[in-house]
Amino acid sequence: MKLTGHLLIGAEEVAASAGSMKALNPATNSEIEPPFALGGIAEVDRAAKLADDAFDSYHDTSLAERAAFLDRIAAGIDAIAQELAQRTSLETGLPVAQLEGEAAKAATQFRQFAAVVRQGRFRQATIDSAQPERQPRARMDHRMQKIAIGPVAIFGASNFPISYSVAGGDTASALAAGCPVILKAHNAHPGASEMQGRVIRQAVKDSGLHEGVFSLVRGGGNDIGEALVDHPLVKGVTFTGSEVGGMALFRRAQQRPDPIPVFTEMTSVNPTFVLPAALASRGGEIGDGFAERMLVTVGQACLKPAILLAIHGQGYEEMKQAMRARVQAMHARTMLTPGINTAYRRNLERLSNAGAERIAAGGDPQGVWDGQAMLFEVDGARVLESPSLSEEVFGPAALIIRVKDEAQLLAIAKQFGGQLSATMQIDPDDYAMAARLLPILERRTGRIVINAFSHPQEVSYASIHGGPFPATSDSRFTSVGMSAIERFLRPVCYQGFPDKLLPEALKHENPAGIWRLTDEEPSTA
Known part of the structure; x- marks a missing residue:
C-alpha cells in the first residue's frame, strides 16, 4: 500500500x-x-x-x-x-x-x-x-430501543x-x-x-x-x-x-x-496477591510466570502485572529468585517512543527515592531508547507510609511488596486506587483469606483473576477492561x-407509535428477528 x-x-x-x-x-x-x-x-x-x-x-x-x-x-x-x-x-x-x-x-x-x-x-x-382496559387509567403502547x-x-x-x-x-x-x-x-x-x-x-x-x-x-x-x-x-x-x-x-x-x-x-498496576498456601506450594512457578508476563511488549501493556504482594514466609525466597532470574536474563529492548522511555527512567528514580530497593536488572541498553528490565522490592510498612510506591511505572519494571501478615496485606489492598484488573494466586487452603480480600478488590477493579495473570485478556462477551478512577473515568x-x-448508545422510548413509523427493531412482527423483552418476557418473535 x-x-x-x-x-x-x-x-x-x-x-x-x-x-x-x-x-x-x-x-x-x-x-x-x-x-x-x-x-x-x-x-x-x-x-x-x-x-x-x-x-x-x-x-x-x-x-x-x-x-x-x-x-x-x-x-x-x-x-x-x-x-x-x-x-x-x-x-x-x-x-x-x-x-x-x-x-x-x-x-x-x-x-x-x-x-x-x-x-x-x-x-x-x-x-x-x-x-386500553386498565383502570383507573389506560396504558398506551411503549417501546424502547437504544440508538x-x-x-x-x-x-x-x-x-x-x-x-x-x-x-x-x-x-x-x-x-x-x-x-x-x-x-x-x-x-x-x-x-x-x-x-x-x-x-x-x-x-x-x-x-x-x-x-x-x-x-x-x-x-x-x-x-x-x-x-x-x-x-x-x-x-x-x-x-x-x-x-x-x-x-x-x-x-x-x-x-x-x-x-x-x-x-x-x-493507569493501572494490576496488583497480584500471592496468598500463603499458593506461595508455599508453587512460589517459584508464580514468580517466573509473573515476571514473564511483566516483560511482554517491553512492559508497555496496560494490563502488565506491575506489583506483586506476598506475605513473607515459606516459598517467598523461591518466588523472588525466580523473578530475579527472569529479569536478569532479559536483554534491553526498544521502547515505543522517546517520551515513554524518558518517563520510564524518571519513574525508576521515583521508586528508588521512595525507598524501593533494586534487586535485579536486565541487560544494559544498547540503543538510545532501549528499556532496561528492573525488579524492585520494598517492605509493606513502607508502602503504607508512601502511597506513591503503588503508582504505575510504564515499562519493564516490577515491584515486590514484602508483606508482614494478613492484616497488612488487606491494609495495602485498601490503599490501591482503581485498577483495570487484580489477581489472586491461591490454593484451597487460601480460600478463607481470599474471601476476605475479594470485596476489597471488587470495589477497586472491573476484572479479578484467579491463578493466572492480568495479561493477556480475552476479547469476549464477558470481558471487562475498566475500573474505578484512576483506571478509567467511568x-x-x-x-x-x-x-x-x-x-455509544442511549435509550429512546416510542409511545403510541403506529407500526409504520416504528424503527425496525420495534416493529410488531419483529422483521429482524432480534431478541426483545415483550411484556416482561424475552422472545425473538
Missing part, C-alpha cells in the same frame, strides 16, 4: 495545513519517509460536519448492512496484515510476529462486533404493550498500534453502535495509522455508505485534540493514555455548553469486549 501522508477526511485526501512530521524508528533513532500532514481546527470542523451529515443515514442502516460493513473492514485488515505489521514494526520497534497477531486480533474484533450487530441484542428492544449517541472522536493508543489504534476496539464498537468516527491518529505510528484508515475508508465506499462515516486526522500538538473535544457536533470521546492527558480531555468535555461523555483508560463501562458498544 502506498503511503501519501495525507489526512483522510471522508473520501478526500487532504494536504497539510499545519506543517508535517515523519515517523521515528525508535530502534535506530532515525526518521522514516514519507512526511505526514498535520492538520488543525479547520480539518476537525470539516470532518465533524461530514460525520454529522452521515449520522442519520448510517445509524438507520439495517443490522445486516452494518454487520456486512464491519466484516469488510475485517477482510481488509486481513489482506494487508503482513505489510501492516512490517511498517508498524519500523515505527514502534515491536516484533513483526507480535504485530501480525495484533492485526489478527483487530480483524477478529470487527467480526465479533459484526455478530453483535446481527444479533441485535445491543438495541435492548423492550415492549410494554398497550392496556447511537452521534459522531464520536477516538484517540488512537500508542502501546497497541493496531488492535487498539485506528482499527481497534473503540472504532469497532463505535461503528457497530451506529456512530460515525473521527479518528485522531497517534503520531508514534503515522504510517500504520494511514494504512488502517485506508482500509476502513475503502470499506465505507464498498458498502455504499456516506463518506462521513469515517475520517482520520492528525495534529502536531494539543490543539487538534482540544478541537475534537470542543466541537459541538462531536457527542462522545474515547482516550487511552496517561492520567494527565485523559483527565484534561475529560474536564474539558464537562466545560462545554453541552457536556459529553469521555471514556478514558488511563467504571460503568468497558473498552474491551462486546459490551464496549454500550458506551
Whole structure:
C-alpha cells in the first residue's frame, strides 16, 4: 500500500495545513519517509460536519448492512496484515510476529462486533404493550430501543498500534453502535495509522455508505485534540493514555455548553496477591510466570502485572529468585517512543527515592531508547507510609511488596486506587483469606483473576477492561469486549407509535428477528 501522508477526511485526501512530521524508528533513532500532514481546527470542523451529515443515514442502516460493513473492514485488515505489521514494526520497534497477531486480533474484533450487530441484542428492544382496559387509567403502547449517541472522536493508543489504534476496539464498537468516527491518529505510528484508515475508508465506499462515516486526522500538538473535544457536533470521546492527558480531555468535555461523555483508560498496576498456601506450594512457578508476563511488549501493556504482594514466609525466597532470574536474563529492548522511555527512567528514580530497593536488572541498553528490565522490592510498612510506591511505572519494571501478615496485606489492598484488573494466586487452603480480600478488590477493579495473570485478556462477551478512577473515568463501562458498544448508545422510548413509523427493531412482527423483552418476557418473535 502506498503511503501519501495525507489526512483522510471522508473520501478526500487532504494536504497539510499545519506543517508535517515523519515517523521515528525508535530502534535506530532515525526518521522514516514519507512526511505526514498535520492538520488543525479547520480539518476537525470539516470532518465533524461530514460525520454529522452521515449520522442519520448510517445509524438507520439495517443490522445486516452494518454487520456486512464491519466484516469488510475485517477482510481488509486481513489482506494487508503482513505489510501492516512490517511498517508498524519500523515505527514502534515491536516484533513483526507480535504485530501480525495484533492485526489478527483487530480483524477478529470487527467480526465479533459484526455478530453483535446481527444479533441485535445491543438495541435492548423492550415492549410494554398497550392496556386500553386498565383502570383507573389506560396504558398506551411503549417501546424502547437504544440508538447511537452521534459522531464520536477516538484517540488512537500508542502501546497497541493496531488492535487498539485506528482499527481497534473503540472504532469497532463505535461503528457497530451506529456512530460515525473521527479518528485522531497517534503520531508514534503515522504510517500504520494511514494504512488502517485506508482500509476502513475503502470499506465505507464498498458498502455504499456516506463518506462521513469515517475520517482520520492528525495534529502536531494539543490543539487538534482540544478541537475534537470542543466541537459541538462531536457527542462522545474515547482516550487511552496517561492520567494527565485523559483527565484534561475529560474536564474539558464537562466545560462545554453541552457536556459529553469521555471514556478514558488511563493507569493501572494490576496488583497480584500471592496468598500463603499458593506461595508455599508453587512460589517459584508464580514468580517466573509473573515476571514473564511483566516483560511482554517491553512492559508497555496496560494490563502488565506491575506489583506483586506476598506475605513473607515459606516459598517467598523461591518466588523472588525466580523473578530475579527472569529479569536478569532479559536483554534491553526498544521502547515505543522517546517520551515513554524518558518517563520510564524518571519513574525508576521515583521508586528508588521512595525507598524501593533494586534487586535485579536486565541487560544494559544498547540503543538510545532501549528499556532496561528492573525488579524492585520494598517492605509493606513502607508502602503504607508512601502511597506513591503503588503508582504505575510504564515499562519493564516490577515491584515486590514484602508483606508482614494478613492484616497488612488487606491494609495495602485498601490503599490501591482503581485498577483495570487484580489477581489472586491461591490454593484451597487460601480460600478463607481470599474471601476476605475479594470485596476489597471488587470495589477497586472491573476484572479479578484467579491463578493466572492480568495479561493477556480475552476479547469476549464477558470481558471487562475498566475500573474505578484512576483506571478509567467511568467504571460503568468497558473498552474491551462486546459490551464496549454500550458506551455509544442511549435509550429512546416510542409511545403510541403506529407500526409504520416504528424503527425496525420495534416493529410488531419483529422483521429482524432480534431478541426483545415483550411484556416482561424475552422472545425473538
